[in-house]
Amino acid sequence: MKLDKILEDETQGNRSVTHEVHQPDEKALLSALNRLDGKTFSSTMFFLDDENFMSIGGGAQNRYVVFIALDVDQKLFTLIAPDASGDESLDVVVGGQSGSYPQNQCVDKEIAQQALMYFSAHGTADPGLTWDVEG
Known part of the structure; x- marks a missing residue:
């Protein structure tokens, strides 16, 4: 499985600019994750297609909020820190x-x-992690 695109929102003053990367490789995925700082970059979406994506937000203080939407929000997975x-x-x-x-x-x-790496390879939530599932 391969991701179709990455959409990154960059805050520039009082406006937001969206950057798009098509057919991203592993380096592009990790770079997008590394840019999340909770300030300039605080939200990035990783698309398999228009109906299936992962969203990662945050980044400041090593805090990230991660969810996966499959089949246009028919099934939602929210990543949980079990401890x-x-x-x-x-x-x-x-x-x-x-x-x-x-x-x-x-x-x-x-x-x-x-x-992120599991989602990009398999198109779903990593079964080795804890998820709250809706739908």
Whole structure:
């Protein structure tokens, strides 16, 4: 399986510019993940096609929010840190906006990268990670 494209939102002052990379290789995937800083880059989408994608947001303080939408949101997977509390919240900037996310939905870069690499190879959620599944 190969990803079709990456869409990165870059904040430039009070506006957002979208960058598109077609047929990305592993280096492009990792570069996009590494650019997430919760400031200039706070949201990136990785598309298999128009109906199946992974979204990774955040990046500041090693906090990432990861979800997968399959078949145009018919099935949603939210990556969970199983050892973190779901009762407490953390502030994470995603898509240029600060939001409050359950602590267990904020994973570190290593876990986000593992999820991304599996998704890019297999087109679904890594069964070795913990996911909250809807749909």
